[in-house]
Amino acid sequence: MDRRFEAIYRDNARYVYNVAIGMLRNKTDAEDIMQNVFIKLFDNFDAFRGDSSIRTYLYRMTVNKCLDLFRLRKIRESKLEKIDLPQEKNHSAGNELYSLLEKLDPDLKSPVLLSEIGGFSYKEIGEILGINLGTVKSRIHRGMNKLRELAAKEASI
Amino acid sequence: MNCEEVKELLYDYIKNEVSTPEISDIETHLKHCEACESELAHIKGISSLLKAAMEEPHESVYLNISRSLKPAAVKKIAWLKPALAAALVMIIAAGAYLYTLPKKSELAEVPKAIVESYAVVENTYVEEEEAEDAAASDEGTYAATSNYTGGYTPVSYIIGQ
Numbered sequence: 143m144d145r146r147f148e149a150i151y152r153d154n155a156r157y158v159y160n161v162a163i164g165m166l167r168n169k170t171d172a173e174d175i176m177q178n179v180f181i182k183l184f185d186n187f188d189a190f191r192g193d194s195s196i197r198t199y200l201y202r203m204t205v206n207k208c209l210d211l212f213r214l215r216k217i218r219e220s221k222l223e224k225i226d227l228p229q230e231k232n233h234s235a236g237n238e239l240y241s242l243l244e245k246l247d248p249d250l251k252s253p254v255l256l257s258e259i260g261g262f263s264y265k266e267i268g269e270i271l272g273i274n275l276g277t278v279k280s281r282i283h284r285g286m287n288k289l290r291e292l293a294a295k296e297a298s299i
Numbered sequence: 300m301n302c303e304e305v306k307e308l309l310y311d312y313i314k315n316e317v318s319t320p321e322i323s324d325i326e327t328h329l330k331h332c333e334a335c336e337s338e339l340a341h342i343k344g345i346s347s348l349l350k351a352a353m354e355e356p357h358e359s360v361y362l363n364i365s366r367s368l369k370p371a372a373v374k375k376i377a378w379l380k381p382a383l384a385a386a387l388v389m390i391i392a393a394g395a396y397l398y399t400l401p402k403k404s405e406l407a408e409v410p411k412a413i414v415e416s417y418a419v420v421e422n423t424y425v426e427e428e429e430a431e432d433a434a435a436s437d438e439g440t441y442a443a444t445s446n447y448t449g450g451y452t453p454v455s456y457i458i459g460q
Contacts, residue, residue: 143361143364147368151361151364155356156355157353159354159355159360160352160353164349172356173356173357173360176356176360177360177363177367180364181367181368184364184368185368185369239348239349239352240352243349255349257314258346258349259349259350263316264311264314264316279311279316282310283307283310286310286345289345290342290345293345
């Protein structure tokens with residue numbers, strides 16, 4: 143792999159992967175999305191100028207693909223009869239937290255993950271998701287508050 | 300700042316998304332409010348858990364990406380197509396230009412025509428001398444003659460004007 147690509151991959155792969163896991167709670171899907179996103183980025187690399195546009199592109203693509211897959215799953219689930227399927231165990235630690243995260247709306251999940259996992263500023267999150275600063279703040283606050291409520295409820299059980 | 304206002308800003312405070320005056324107000328409030336201090340600790344706890352739950356992607360992802368990328372050679376010569384197209388256009392244009400130039404056989408006619416015109420002139424000069432001689436002898440009317448039939452008008456030849 144080209145050295146530039148390798149550096150970009152090593153700097154971002156872990157975070158892209160975990161944003162995808164946080165959105166989908168499925169490792170296989172997260173890996174597929176991650177592969178698609180990096181391949182597309184590297185094949186069109188000459189079109190980018192500067193690291194900030196690369197990161198914005200990377201995470202925007204990741205979130206969008208996760209949302210697409212999430213909606214597709216919802217459509218499929220609504221058409222299938224309800225069957226008890228074994229839950230895929232993704233993590234040894236923090237599994238409970240990710241199962242709580244799964245209960246959030248995708249609109250609340252993505253800004254929280256970009257903030258916590260991606261380490262983006264509110265302004266950058268707005269650029270990635272195509273929403274204004276006020277909406278970013280509002281969704282992050284609501285997302286974090288919801289997570290705290292769910293965590294408190296789990297703890298009391 | 301009251302507790303409600305501070306709690307609203309606690310996450311922004313952790314993420315450095317508040318103004319300097321707000322930082323000062325929040326920190327002043329936190330010094331004297333255990334409830335808000337506890338709230339801050341809860342938010343930091345969730346943040347830490349999310350980070351702790353992160354995993355590394357499998358190495359096979361890296362290998363799959365490497366294998367799937369377009370070869371560098373194909374990308375490097377991507378410029379070749381437009382360059383070849385431009386060269387082809389130039390070759391066609393040059394060919395068209397060369398085609399419109401007069402042919403060698405046609406070019407050969409030009410000096411031949413010039414030579415012939417001089418020959419006519421020379422002949423005429425000879426005839427002219429004879430005519431002048433004749434005129435000098437019998438004061439006959441001088442008549443210019445030309446036996447040039449090439450269709451060109453000799454430039455240097457004007458007589459009887």
